[in-house]
Amino acid sequence: MKGQNLWNKKRSQLVATILAFGVGLMFAYPLVWMFISSFKPENEIFGSFHVFGQHHLSLANYKRIFANPFYVRWMINSVIVVISSIFIKLLIGSLAGYAFARMRFRGRDSIFFVLVLTMMVPWQVILLPQYYIFQQLHLINTLYAVILPNIFDAFAIFMMRQFFIKIPLEISEAAVLDGCGSFMTFYRIVLPLATPALTALGILNFFWIWDQYIQPMIFLNSTKVLTIPVGVSLLQAQYGTSYGMQMAAASLAVLPVLVVFIILQRKFVEGVALTGVKG
C-alpha cells in the first residue's frame, strides 16, 4: 500500500516535470530557433517551426557578420559602457549607501528620502532634457552620454544602504576607534564585507545595461559609436530579407549575456530576489 502511494507520487512528479519542461522549452523556443537559424542558409530558415532535421548548417552567416566593419566595434562599445557604468555606479553608490547607513550628519534622512524619490521618476520623462544637456556639453555621440546617467542610481544607493545597515556596528566602530578615518574604514573594512551585495548588484546591472536601447539610440548617432542593441536593430533594417544574417547578429548579441547568466545563474537569481525585498 505504501509502495503504491510512493509510486503514485513519483509518477505525478514525473508528469509534472514533463509538462513544466515542455512549457519551459516553448518559452525559450524563440531563442533556440534563433541560434539554430543563424547556422542555416537563407532558404531553409522560413516555414520550418522545428529546429532540427536535415539542414545544411554552416558558419557562413557569422563570417558575413564579422565582415561587417562595425560589429566588433559595437561589441567593444557595449563592453566599455557596461563595465565602466557598473564599476563607477557601485563605487559611488556604496559610498553614499554607507554614509546614509552608518554616518551621522545633519539632514541625513531627508536627503536620503529625496534621493530615493528619484527612483519613482520614469526615466523616459527626463530623456529630452538629458539630450539637451549632453548637447550643450558636446557629449552627444560619445559613450559618456550613455554612461553618465547610468552611474548615478538611487536604486544602487538604496540597496547598499539596506546592506550596510545589517553589518554589525562594532566592526566599523572598532576601526574608527583604532584611528582609521571614515574612508579607510569604508575601504578597508566595510567594502570587503559588502562583496555579496556588490556582486548581486553588479550582475543585475550587467544585464540591464547590456540591454539598454533607447538611451544609446537617442544619444548616439554615428554608426561607429553605437552599442550592440542599437547596432542589431540597424542591421535588422539594413539586411532586410537576409534573415540568416539577422539571426547571426542577434545570436552574437545574446551570447555574452547568456554565458554570464549560465555561469552566475545562482547569484543572479539571488540578486533579483533581493530587489524584491525592497517593497
Next chain:
Amino acid sequence: MRVRAWLSKQQPTFKGRRAKEEREAYAFILPSLLGLTFFVFLPLLMTFLMSLTKFDLAKLSGHWLGMVKYKEFFSDPVFKDSLINTVKYCVVYVPLTLTLGLSMAIVLNSKLYLKSVIRTFFIIPYVSTYIASIVVWMMLLDPSNGPLNALLMKFGVTHPPLWLADPFWSMIVLAVIGSWKDVGFHFIIFLAALQTVPKHLYEAARLDGAGNWKQFLHITLPMISPTTFMLLIITINGGLQMFTQSYVMTHGGPGYATMTLVYLIFRSAFEMGDFSYASAVGVVLFVISMLIVIIQWKLNKKWVSYES
C-alpha cells in the same frame, strides 16, 4: 569622579570627531547628490519648463507659451490614441505577466525533477538582449512565410491573422511579447516569496481538510500579498513606459494602433522637432506615474496583509 574628568577631557575631541564625521559623510554623498541633481532633478525641472515654452535647441532661446501645448492634447487624435493604446497594453500586459509569473513560481515550488533546467528556460527571455528577441519574434510572426502562420495553416486555419500588421492584434501581440520578456523577473521574485511561506500553515490546513485550491486562496495569496502588490506597481509602471517593441516592430502602426505615450514623446521630439509638445506628454506620463505611486502608498495598508 575620575570618569567625569576623563569624559570632560574627551569632550572636545569627541565633538571634533563628530564634526569630522559630518564633513566626511557629506564628501561620501556628494558625487551621488551632484549627479542625481544634474541628471535627474534638473532634467525633471527642465521638462516642466520646456512644456511651457517654445524652445529652440540650436539657438538656446525660447519664449513663453503657457498651457498652449497642453491644450493641443484635446485637438490631437494621436495623443488620444497613444493614451488609449498605453492603457490597452497595460490591460493585457499587467495581468498576464503577474498570473504567468505566479503560476511558473508555483510549479517550480512544487516537487519536480530537472528544476534548475526548467528554471533556466523560464528566465532566459528576461536576461537575453531584448532587441535580439524582437528580431526573432518579427520573423516568427511574419504573416506570409513565418513559422507561426505556417503552423496554423497546417492545422487548417486558412486565413491566419496578420499579427503585427493587424490593427486589432498588433497591440495584443506586443503585450504578449512584453510579458514573455519580463515574466522571468516576476517568476524569480514570486518564487522567493513562496519559499518564505511557513510550511506548517499548509500542514494545518491539510489537517482541516482544505484542498489545494483552498490552500492557495487562503494561505498562499494572503501570505505573498506584499510581493504581489509591489510587483503590480512595478508592472503597471513598466507597462506605461512601453516603447521598444512598438518602435522596432511596428513603428507605432498599423496607423497609430501601437503608438504609446513614450513613443509619442520620441516622435514629437525627434521626428517632428516639437520639444515643447514632447515635454508636455512627458509631464502627463510623470503625473500618471506619480498618481500610481500615491495610490500605492494609500492602498498599501488597506489591501496588503502583513504577517504580524
